[in-house]
Amino acid sequence: MPSTPTATPARRPGGRTARIRAQVLAAVRAQLVEHGYDELTVDAVAARAGVHRTTVYRRWRDVGGLLADVLDEAGDDGWRPPDTGSLEGDLAALNQEVFDALTADPPITAALIAASFRSEEAARALRRFWEDRYTRCEPVVARAVQRGEIPPGTDPRALLIAATAPLYHRLVLLRTPPDPDLPVQAARSTARAATAGAFSPEESPSAR
């Protein structure tokens, strides 16, 4: 979820094929941010990347394929969640990454989210990206359980979505002006909720 499609991927060895991919995907991002989805065409991307259009058609087929590869590349970055020593600190750091991505300039994350409403292939790739990010964040919850901060049996996905969803909801759908306190506020209320057992099965006298 730390949506970091903004991040420039580490330069990998790989010669010409890797170099062309990097050029083309950079062109997709730039074209999308500057001109929007409506002017995102294979031809425009090829021209912008300085690559022959048949190369782009052959390898990516269409705009959906290009957007999916931008998202797949963004996810292929070895990202790990921060480890600050407390649940609230970890969630605040995660939320700061989400906040920065959603308010970045150029707004590549926002543009990719908007594009996911136009292209089914982009929507699937975005789903994969987020699913992978949330999975990578699960150690944040496991560490908090180990430290005794939150009850065993806490549902990691429910907790992580509760922490991050208010940012997406406010910034992407409600489109409220970005409040810089939001990452910490959402982290704090989610950590307090988790401590109180809000994401673990309700205790009942007859349990077990």
Place this chain on the structure above:
Amino acid sequence: MPSTPTATPARRPGGRTARIRAQVLAAVRAQLVEHGYDELTVDAVAARAGVHRTTVYRRWRDVGGLLADVLDEAGDDGWRPPDTGSLEGDLAALNQEVFDALTADPPITAALIAASFRSEEAARALRRFWEDRYTRCEPVVARAVQRGEIPPGTDPRALLIAATAPLYHRLVLLRTPPDPDLPVQAARSTARAATAGAFSPEESPSAR
């Protein structure tokens, strides 16, 4: 937030003007759901509504004006949040309305959200709609404070967004398969969090 643009507005007296508005807005909803934003044009709407195109241009100007009026009409419905006698019950009922709207068939709410990424005017109207819905929901929180369920000073907007945001995030952005338990789960964890003071200022020994 109970996003009920699905609801058919109460038939108001008002004669020809009101009748034409109802016909045109019904045509906008049907055209959007059946053919998507790309085929939503003033001419298509006029034809579908059986209304002269100049009437539509004069009154609504363009697609943005039509979408904004669909949302304004949806908000103009006297909706009040449910009063079930408990915070968890109220939030569960609210969340069920959100869930039903986001998973409805025809998917008019989902289509309007998607359209808000295409039309700035639709985005503004959706923001107004939600802002108004969240404001109308504030009595849910005030009643819970009065009953002594949650601390005075609980931030109503933060609580209401925490309750509903996971539904929007999962169903609109993460696009996970709709889990019918989601409304109750998000309501329960938010109510438990609020009871534990997660949405009220942190007590500190020096406070006051």
